[in-house]
Amino acid sequence: MLVYFLRRLLYVCPVALGVSIICFMLVHIAPGDPLTSVMAVDATAQEQAAMRAAYGLDKPLPTQYAIWLGKAVQGDLGKSIASGRPVADEVGRAVKNSLMLAFAASLLAFPIGTSLGFLAGYFRDSWVDRLVMSIAIAGVSLPNYWLGIVLVIIFSVTLGWLPAMGAGAGDWAWDLTHLSHLVLPAVTLAVVPIGIVARTMRALVGEIYSMDFVQALYAKGLEPLDVLRHVIRNVAPTGLSVMGIQLGYLLGGSILIETVFNWPGTGFLLSSAIFQRDLPLLQGTILVLALFFVVLNLAVDVAQAAIDPRIKRS
């Protein structure tokens, strides 16, 4: 197990390095001078050159990359151009809020999606199956940012039950006010993963129920519940990995939902970075999110290996 873990960890390093190269290059594929907006408007050519030097932009690309990476490893992602604040601080604050939202959405989506998928898989080709699959496909096909707007109008503006925007005043706390802010964005965000998890689970469960060993278990006279336990054990590794990846997608993909709900997370940060052409902020946010995704994938793989010993040897 430890060997597997180490090998997997070793494999992550080049990927992480590649991720950092892509993030670094983001600034350089962007049209225009990344310094246009920091430069004093009346800067002379000399001052501009000095500024370029101060930001290290006068050096060849590989050198710039090495310097940037060196700083990033120490947690220094540079300063936001628009706000002048350190990118690491901005991202840190936002990541907390985004994680909160992603976990909340997962807590909704995974149990619901799994149960629906099990139902559909168990009653394959019945009306239950068709109903669940209709819900799942509808969930996957719905533009969720638009759903968010509709939910706000229903539950905040018309009914006045839930707040329309933000994460609540002050730091996060486990109280009614803060939880109430979480409800609408989390529900909106959960719609797509419910569909995906349900579809995956249905396929897995349906397949296993049609396998010989399940028939053999029934033949041996096992109760349906006991059979179910076997099925769950077989479904768990793949199910886990799908959910793990979904969690990552929730974290990286909530940008539209965060914009709609004014949720102070990474998505919100990204959209302001994009419109302010605040490239260091864009770069830093993407890097942190992508690395998080890499680590998450690693954790999922390891967890999968832990519950499913067959994987280790493959």
Added chain:
Amino acid sequence: MANISLGAEVVMPVEQRRGYWSSVVRRFLRNPVAVGCAVVLLALILAAIFAPYLDLADPYKGSMIKRLRPLGTDGFPLGTDEQGRDMLARLIYGGRLTLYIGLVPVVLAFFIGTALGVTAGYAGGFVNTLIMRVVDIFFAFPSVLLAIAISGALGAGIINSLVSLTIVFIPPITRVAESVTSSVRALDYVDAARASGAGAFTIVRVHVLGNVLGPVFVYATSLTSVCMILAAGLSFLGIGVKPPEPEWGLMLNTLRTAIYINPMIAALPGIMIFITSLCLNLLSDGLRSAMNVKD
């Protein structure tokens, strides 16, 4: 759209046999849902292609006095938008652009990804490692994040959206193509062909592609709905298509505040996205079972 899995699915090569395609068509036609969806999509695509000949109002020209008219208004069967432009025309022309940036990246990615995947899978060894590790790196980004990062850096515009979305979809297609190619390569008759002195190019063309294209194609169709929702999302954020082009995501964006005045009008582009992506998903499912590709 935030989080659609692009995880490469395990796809089994299809055994090639006489009459395969006619049986695929037969099986497909027996699936009423998939056929229905194909008809709807065909109608949408035809409407988009022949929009200029449909005697529609000018989708760019509006009148402030006639803004946000409800459905069924005389002369505006689907009402008007926030600039007083005919919604019917905007939606049909919008379908044009939406389908364009929803389908083109997948088509491009299909060709590029298949080429890369087949090369990696057939060549094996160092070439395989090189291609697949680079693919792994792109895989480390959730698809939405990658699309937003590239589009965000490049700025708004149709071409930029196409580029960023194509980049997003190449890695998953490459992965599928590589895995199918590797398994085909190990098959006996490919070995036999190689032993009989057939060139690599011939083997790939005759034996590999025939087996690989089917599953990869099915997989690619399952990406189209993701791509379309993603593209509309970019426009909704303001980093996709620029105004005044009619595009469903952008229309959702600019009609946002109108939701308080005329919710039906504001809902229309969302409904169009929903219907189209639903049909794409169901059609892809139908193709998958008709072509006997397992997931």
Added chain:
Amino acid sequence: MLKKALRQASFAVALPFALMLGATGHAYAGGTLRIGMTAADIPLTTGQTDQGGEGQRIMGYTVYDSLVEWDLTSADKPSGLVPGLATEWKVDETDKTKWVFKLRNDVTFHDGAKFTAADVVWNLDKLLKSDSEQFDQRQAAQGKSRIPAVASYKAIDDYSVEVTTKVPDATLPYQLSWILMSSRANWEAKGKSWDEVAKSPSGTGPWKLTAFVPRERAEMVPNTAYWDKARVPKLDKMVLIPLPEPNARSAALMSGQVDWIEAPAPDTIPAITGAGYKIVSNAYPHNWTWHLSRLPGSPWNDIRVRKAANLAIDREGMKELLGGLMIPAKGFFPPSSQWFGKPTFDVKYDLDAAKALMQEAGYGPDKHMKVKALISPSGSGQMLPLPMNEYIQQSLAEIWIDVDFVVVEWNQMINLWRAGATDPGVQGAMSINFTYFIQDPFTGLIRHMASELKAPNGTNWGHYSDPEMDKLFAEIKNTFDPEKQDEVMRRTHEKFVNDALFLLVTHDVAPRAISPKVKGYVQAQNWFQNFSSITME
């Protein structure tokens, strides 16, 4: 850990019901006013604010003071200048470049330090002297272009400052009204770091900043020791929340999360008033325009094209889009302005005349004019930039002008506006859609068109240059008698309109949506507002 999370999750299921209770009395004391701003971030807190007029209004004149301020007490007449930290000012009779400002001697900063003439010098150095220790690039970027007249300054004694202008300039007091005074003692206490000052700034203003979470929230409480007792705030607390997305802003108001929003989206106004909230608005010196590039090669150099564009816009149609909340432009100043004059070019909608002018200029159905235009999807005072610009784009298409938009974020747009039409950042755009504060001679006319203020040295974005215009500007600056100055102003404005120097579109009326619980607010005819008189029921 997991168990706890699960418990919380089951709690979340029951939440909507529990919240029905919570929402009925959104648990704040009567004395807190929560404002939803249009900016995406809290304006710069260190002194000279960013985020345009909104920043100066909400973070500038609240936490800080300037030497000269605006009278914000009346809703019925255009507001004029009143003493701020300076009690009086006058220009030297013999040398009209020398001004003396007498300061109040009873003012202290929030940190307790006394305000003196040395602070004025220190603050001007902060903006103008790039080798001074306290020079702050961020504040300088905001403040420097506001005071182009200033050549030098010195403290005469503890409570008087002498400011020397480059040339005689009667508009100096207007310029200085922008410059906010931050505390030197606080900056020193914070390790001479503006980044640290940003977290807990200190000014002399009627409000003290007590909490600051970037991009999320800022809180202010009254400065009970404020020098103007009439302007000590009556509220207990004021909370600022950036809400750039117009739907989120309106929804936040209607769900009771804020009590006041700036610039409600016109389409949401029927719903807002239907829900019992009030819309307040008033005329103010504002201009929403396309500032045209006059660089060689710009198609806008042709007066026929400029006039045609002005005649191609149906401003009444646009009014529809804005729910009636606008004043159609007839000139650069609003028609009611004392400086409007009698221009001969009538700015109106006349498509035939517009087409005729375009054809005269060599364009037509077969020869379109292609031009790029810089716009931003949001911004302080920008009204509804996307649909309005689309409307203009459609209107101009009628006269064969094909407009391609370059869309940038508001703060970036401000930077590009300062940088000028020659900056590569404008990506070849030949116009910038900007909202102008036109409250005084300098901001109203001079800064846009003076040849010595060509960006980036000033804010003549389009590099317009006309000796005749410069002569008029010189006359304004040298006319120290207010009535005579008004007369020159009128003549200058007539030239602005007759030469169709801008694409003249509309004036805003500064709509705000407020909860009926907000009492005592008087909306001045000004960009800035007084929050001190407000109470919450």
